[in-house]
Amino acid sequence: MTVCSHMLAGFSLGYHQRHKLLQTLESTPTIASILELEPRQLAADKIKVLALDFDGVLASHGSALPLPEAILWLQSCQELFGEERIFILSNKPTDERSRWFAETFPAIRFIAGVRKKPYPDGLETVARLAGVSPAAVLMVDDRLLTGCLAALNAGARPCYIRHPFVSYRHRPLAELFFQLLRGAERVFIRLACRF
Ligand SMILES: [Mg+2]
Known part of the structure; x- marks a missing residue:
């Protein structure tokens, strides 16, 4: 089952990157949610491109659309980075998600048809499409062994969301x-x- 295979890959590839993952986990300040990520500060840290996870990062798990506050944050990123430098x-x-972005943020690109995180393929595609080195790409994710690990595997920079959006009421x-x-x-x- 593909869901299981990328999860298992997370644990085996994660073991090899365990020290860098621990560094990511313990890096300060801890980011509770994207709302604490200030676009100007990211740009000052030499981030040129944002790769954003969806579940937990822009909305609670399984939601079709980003939360209203995440949409406002996306707008502030769009103003600073440009839509063409933001990827999902x-x-x-x-x-459904892809259609909503096509209508609301038409230049924000959805990456599909690549091996799932933690494989580096998606982030390599992001860097290639944006014409930047992977080191200029920030992967924002609430999972250490998928998105953050994919960032380390691709030579991109991980940003771990410690307190993702959740909705126990819905799912x-x-x-x-x-x-x-x-x-x-x-x-x-x-x-x-x-060890
Ligand atoms: Mg997620």
């Missing part, structure tokens, strides 16, 4: 599963670094 790199690039089982998975990732990385 989700392991679930659904048609209690899925949210619980992913919260447990996020916690398991953190435990795995801390334990792996002892």
Whole structure:
């Protein structure tokens, strides 16, 4: 099953990058949500391109559309970076999401048809399309062993969202599963670094 294979890849590839993942996890300041990411500060840190995860980062798990506050944040990023330098790199690039972006932010590109995170393919595609080195790409993700690991594997920069958007009211089982998975990732990385 493909869902399982990229999760398993996360744990095996994650072991090799465990020290850098721990650094990502412990980097300060901890970013609770994208709303704490100031576009001007990102640009000052030599970030030229944003690759954004969707679930947990722009909306709660499985939502069709970004949250209103995430839309406002996207607008402020768009003004500074330009839409053509923002990409959505989700392991679930659904048609509904893709259509909404095509109508609302037509130049923000959805990356699909590549091997899922944690493989570096999506971020390599982002860097190629934007014409920048992977080091200028910031991958914003709420998962250490998918998005953050993909960033490390591609030579891009990871930004770990520590307190993602969740909605237990809408999808209690899925949210619980992913919260447990996020916690398991953190435990795995801390334990792996002892070896
Ligand atoms: Mg996510």
